[in-house]
Amino acid sequence: MIWLALTITAFVLGLWAQTRWRSPLINPTLIATLIVALALLLSRTPYPEYTAQARPLSLLLSPAVVALAVPLYRQRALLTRQGPALIVGSLAGTLTAVGLDTWLPRMLHLSTEAQRALITAPATSGVAVVLAEYTGAPPTLAATLAVLSGLIGAVVLPPFLTFIGVRRPLARGLAMGSVAHGIGTARAREEGEQVGVASSIGMGLAALLISVLVALLSR
Amino acid sequence: MLGLGLLMGFAALGEGLARLLRVPVPGPVLGLLLLWLALGLGVVRLSWLEGAADHLLGVLGLLFVPATVGFTDYLSAGAAWGLWLLVMLTGLLAGAGVTGLIAARWLKSEQQA
Numbered sequence: 367m368i369w370l371a372l373t374i375t376a377f378v379l380g381l382w383a384q385t386r387w388r389s390p391l392i393n394p395t396l397i398a399t400l401i402v403a404l405a406l407l408l409s410r411t412p413y414p415e416y417t418a419q420a421r422p423l424s425l426l427l428s429p430a431v432v433a434l435a436v437p438l439y440r441q442r443a444l445l446t447r448q449g450p451a452l453i454v455g456s457l458a459g460t461l462t463a464v465g466l467d468t469w470l471p472r473m474l475h476l477s478t479e480a481q482r483a484l485i486t487a488p489a490t491s492g493v494a495v496v497l498a499e500y501t502g503a504p505p506t507l508a509a510t511l512a513v514l515s516g517l518i519g520a521v522v523l524p525p526f527l528t529f530i531g532v533r534r535p536l537a538r539g540l541a542m543g544s545v546a547h548g549i550g551t552a553r554a555r556e557e558g559e560q561v562g563v564a565s566s567i568g569m570g571l572a573a574l575l576i577s578v579l580v581a582l583l584s585r
Numbered sequence: 586m587l588g589l590g591l592l593m594g595f596a597a598l599g600e601g602l603a604r605l606l607r608v609p610v611p612g613p614v615l616g617l618l619l620l621w622l623a624l625g626l627g628v629v630r631l632s633w634l635e636g637a638a639d640h641l642l643g644v645l646g647l648l649f650v651p652a653t654v655g656f657t658d659y660l661s662a663g664a665a666w667g668l669w670l671l672v673m674l675t676g677l678l679a680g681a682g683v684t685g686l687i688a689a690r691w692l693k694s695e696q697q698a
Contacts, residue, residue: 378645395646399653400591406657413658420651426641427648429592432599433638437619439631451691456679459684463676470672480669481661482606482698487673488680491652492611498630510655515673517653520646523681532685541685562642566617568684571613575678 369411369419369569376401390524395549396517429495431490432567437556441563452540452567459544460572463488464579483508487515489576490547490569497580512547515577519546520553543568588637591629595620 379401406416406461438445445452469487471481480505486494494512498505503558523546526537535558541564542550551569556563623629638679650663662669 373650374647377644377650391609393646395653396650398650402611402650402654403657404612406654407660413655416654417651422647424651427652428600428613428616429589430641430645431611431614431647432592432595432620433634433641435595435617435624436631436635436638437642438617438621439624443624448692451688451693455684455688455691458687459680459682461680462683465594466676466679467672470675471668474668474672476665476668476672480665482673483667485608486626488676490611490614492613496611506655507659509652510659511669513649514656514670515677516649518673519681523677526678527681527685530628530682530685532689534692537685537688539628540688541681543681544684548645549597549649551651555642555645564688570614572611576621577610 367419368424369416371407373420373423374400375401378475389545391514391521392522393517393553395552396521411417427548433506434551434569437559437563438566444560445563445567452536452564454576455537455570456540456544457575458572459541460575461492461579463545465539466577479504481506481512484577485580486546487511488545488572489548490516490573493577497577513549516546516549519550523550523551525556535560540568543570544572547572586637589641592620592641593636595623600666618688 372437377394380397383397384392384394398408402546406413434465464485482501484487485501486497486508489512491509491512494508495505498508519542523542527541532538532541538557539561547569551562551565555567591633595616596613598619602611603615605611660670
């Protein structure tokens with residue numbers, strides 16, 4: 367119970383810090399992750415012991431992903447109108463990210479495990495785990511890199527998109543969801559419902575595209 | 586409570602379907618599609634689960650924390666982390682840049698935007 371309580375407290379602290387300083391670099395998920403990781407390391411608590419206690423949160427993750435259907439349904443008129451731009455934009459970005467995550471590790475001569483695990487980093491961790499069977503990556507490393515990639519995306523992408531001049535809500539959301547999946551979507555929702563909806567679409571399309579790509583290429 | 590139950594039901598349905606069809610797509614994502622379909626067909630009313638969905642999505646960032654903490658298991662990789670992070674950062678910025686710029690150019694203009 368203590369770890370569950372600590373996780374929630376650390377997240378609330380992150381929310382407070384976010385409203386206090388209003389910086390896009392202050393992300394509640396990032397702050398909570400760092401606090402909990404530090405506490406685990408200092409108390410020498412093994413990660414499986416932590417996940418066992420924090421299980422109620424992980425159990426709520428599946429229904430939360432399903433719940434994304436609600437804002438998607440509420441914005442259905444907008445989505446039908448903007449369908450082609452959303453689909454083309456999302457697929458192009460995901461393809462770019464997967465391409466770089468596959469090619470760069472080879473250029474840098476990273477370990478085989480890391481090379482394989484990085485391929486699925488732009489997918490949600492659930493997809494990364496399932497695809498580990500095809501890429502030959504250690505499933506836990508693939509999942510870890512996928513969630514961390516999402517977390518980094520949630521922190522750096524909003525200011526980056528503003529910097530390169532992407533201001534329209536749908537374009538911003540789509541970009542965050544296409545490469546930073548669920549964690550990017552959690553961040554995108556903070557900018558508004560339309561941003562969050564576009565991000566959910568990006569996440570869903572990315573999950574489908576990456577699954578198809580990996581399944582085809584590993585044949 | 587009805588809302589949360591429905592959401593969990595669709596998550597389980599997605600999970601089962603993913604296993605049955607042996608598709609490498611996560612169960613919850615299939616569940617999302619099924620729920621969207623059910624809402625569109627009028628099988629499920631939006632008002633039944635709107636409250637639960639909005640509450641759950643309000644704390645979405647919290648639900649990922651147990652998974653993100655998992656990096657502590659790989660601290661022994663040491664200096665390799667620098668390169669891993671660099672690769673992911675490059676992929677993220679380039680991918681999001683491509684999506685953002687294409688979408689920004691292709692989107693039709695909206696009156697309220």
